[in-house]
Amino acid sequence: MDSLLFMGARMIDCLLARVATRALSLASLTVEMSLEGGRKHKRVIRPALPSLDRKFLLKLLQLEIAAHPPQAAVLSLTLTAEAGQSSKVQLGLFAPQMPEPSRLDVTIARLKAIAGEDRVGSPVLEDSHRSGSFRMEDFSVSGTFATSKSSPPKMALRRMRPPMPVRVKLRATKPAAFRDPERNFEITAAYGPWRSASCWWSSVGWDEDEWDVLAQTGNGTTVACLLVQDRTKNQWRLEAYYD
């Protein structure tokens, strides 16, 4: 890693010098390594804003390589860059101070290295029938703000991630009671099953029945929750609570 960064630092210096002469900054850095065995390892680093900060870019490079280390010995290293306009932001005298973009980038890169690439960012709903499916996208601030009035939510669903496996007692195909590791629940009303089954063409296919249930604990507390039965494995789980 040290030798890679040593080489990388020199190359970044050269690139910075070239863009600086044109009053530009580095908008992205592409790192390409030729590995032993003939394979290639390519990563792209794209800071939130174009930058000329050598230390910052080097830190991003370090974190990127740490998060995605090459799988074999590196034989050669190529750095290519994309130039971009330097950021010019007029700060207001009384406006609250925003976090520096470069510091945010470093923080996100650190988080990605710890938690995983696909676990940091903004959650976005997916175009899928799979209940609760989402993916993470990079943080981005759009310049527009919602102006339309949306109706206040009638009910909120609090998903459990990961869901909790439960044991369910059935009465005439309907769930009648369930038990989580701590408590027993008596089901007073069950609505469903709401069936969702798709992706039959791939290994990530699912076939599930959902039940909206009202359940009581031993101490008389009533909860509204979502039970899901995986029909292929015949396993039940407590997926969410209705607030």
Next chain:
Amino acid sequence: MTDAAEYVELHAASAFSFLAGASQPEALAEHAAQLDMPAIALADRNGLYGIARFHTMAKKSGVKAHIGAEIAVRAIGNKLTPASWLPHQCPDEPPRIVLLCSSQTGYQNLCQLITRFKMRETTKTEGAATLEDLEEFSGGLICLTGGDESPIAAALAHGGHREASRLIERLSAIYGNGNLYLELQRHQQRDEECRNQSLLRLASSLRLPVIATNGVRYATEKGRELLDVFTTIRHHTSLDQAGRLLTPNASRSLRSAREMTTFFSDIHEAIANTRIVSDRLEFTLNNLGYEFPQYPVPNGETMDSFLEKRVEEGVRKRYGTGTKRPLLDKARAQVQHELKLIAKLGFAGYFLIVWDLILYCQQHGILVQGRGSAANSAVCYALEITAVDPVGMELLFERFLNENRGEWPDIDLDLPSGDQREQIIQYVYERYGQLGAAMTANIISYRGRSAAREVGKALGFEEDQLARLASLVGHWEWRGENDTMAHHFAQAGFDIRHPRIARYLDLCLRMQNLPRHLGQHSGGMVICAGMLNRVVPIERASMPGRTVIQWDKEDCADLGLIKVDLLGLGMMAVLKDCIELIPRHNGKEVDLAALPEDPLVYKTLCKADTVGMFQVESLAQMASIPQNVSTLSGLPRPMRRN
């Protein structure tokens, strides 16, 4: 135990909804019989494309076939799409209602309604009816409001009860009290159930009946996979990318009465009403209301007497002079025999219509020639439809027309390809009106190669992989014992037991023969003086100036519609040139009806030296040792659809 006769499925769409249904109409009828359902209604999207096959199979299976269609309606908003906060790719489309034919008037109205909005378009497209169209052609029809494709579903989502109520009242005013049913479907979806509860409240407040259907799109659950593939083809995407375009589960199959009664155990009225509506749907295709074409004749004449006179003139012309004079009495006796049968079967109008086309061709210098079994008829010879003397050659008339065979006459006319043939087709449109004549359809179905490509695309295969897989599928219709897709794949080194390949192969095989889109037949025209649009819907063909009915030639034959084939033939232009050039250069007149016997012709055929000779140049014909010309051209024939 549930009585199977208690429930009738009144909203089933087949693959003739073109990429919006995944089972053949025959499969739906057959499965309904297996479920002991007394009747089933076919309601395809904007058409009656599959009803002939559906009717035939239902009759065979002992199920009553109800006829209807899902009709797109414009100007009452768009079809329901997922909520705006959910990512989806569902396009805006007009909503659809279900119309079922309760009587022959209803059927004729449905045909006219579909024709009206299809013909309003300037090009071949789906089209949609207006509320005014619905109003004009509302008699004899029962309206079901539809499932998630319904305008009521969209109105409830966007405008709530008030908007939905207003729309229902509008439909009720169009179809009349008692002919509008609020449709309830249960596919185990929350939003659908929420809509059902709203519809129940609306039904109660507006005093309208509710009805249960399953909005069927395939016969059995397995059909869902094909429907998903069709959906990706329709929206030009792949299964991985389709998202909410696909159905959320496999619940749109044909359900048994027991299943439906369980699903609607809390709304028994909705199940009971299916039987009540089914009993009201008296129309079947047994009484289509088609009449043979009428030909306008002068006052005081009937079509039979007018035909008789034209034939007598023809007989005098053909047999009155020259070498054929001795055959005159025999020819008169033969045409009398034929005319008697033609009059008995009521085909005089048909012969006069074809004669009229011949007359037009003669007046405009277009060489026309009847082919096929029409050559066995002395009436056709006298009317100059054909040029072969059936009396002199002692040909059997019953091969062309036979009372016991129950088939309709089929006269094929060969015309020079190109502009002259188009001139005749346009003459037919002009003579019988835009709604009186149309081309027969050609149903374009999936074959091995097209299925292989489309399924591969849906599964997200790379282009080169797709090309390789598609190239494994043979071109030809004929299949030997080992000429199967599975065999080809195995030969090419694919492991057909691998789940992905096995799935691909299974989908390709199941997709075979399912309709993809509607084309037009190469020359078949159906004529029904001014009333064809009451027998079958007519729509625009892709080719400018052409219209096409929604049935193919087999459907027409099954339902008793007679057609004239106006076939383009490059060789006719060559013959025409010969007829003009031979007298000019050799001083001999040529009469196609009286060609001399030429031993050299037979000698050449026997040597199989027939390259470049029309009709007798195929390898199969060259490989045969012919005894005479009719054997040579008659043996190698394409097979008829089963």
